[in-house]
Amino acid sequence: MSKICRNCGTVMDDAAMFCNTCGRKADNVSGANQQASQQRYNPYGGYDQNPYGPMYNQTPFYQQETEKPETLGKCLATMLIMCIPLVGFIYMIIIACNASEHNKTTVNWVRAGLVFAAVAFAIGLLCAMIAGPSLVEEIADQLNSYPAYTA
DSSP, X not given: OOEEOTTTOOEEOTTOSBOTTTOOBOOSOOHHHHHHHHOEEETTTEEESSTTOOSOOSOOGGGSOOOOOOOHHHHHHHHHHHXXXXXXXXXXXXXXXXXXXXXXXXXXXXXXXXXXXXXXXXXXXXXXXXXXXXXXXXXXXXXXXXXXXOO
């Protein structure tokens, strides 16, 4: 006699350790005993086989597709494009916005790079606001101290 999965109601072999449909571990109860324990009286139409329905309607982890890693050539090309100042920044924004078309690892790497660039820009702007006026005055004083060139 075969087993019945308590989670989704699929009929399994007696030797099965896990359900092929939902991935839940099989109980060590025979099919007849398990079926009798799962039945519940329904006043509107006899007994229900699985009164609560499946708990999870998703693909088990071991059956999910994994994405392929990026090739070395594509990683090198991406890094070279990132080295070009304005082009690299625009390319990073394109990859971050079109996440569904790119590898998840690449998208996360690009987003981290954008966050790093934003933090570096904010720190640079803050330093320029604090030290900028005094540096401009110092440069102006040094330029004014040189004698005028006359021919």
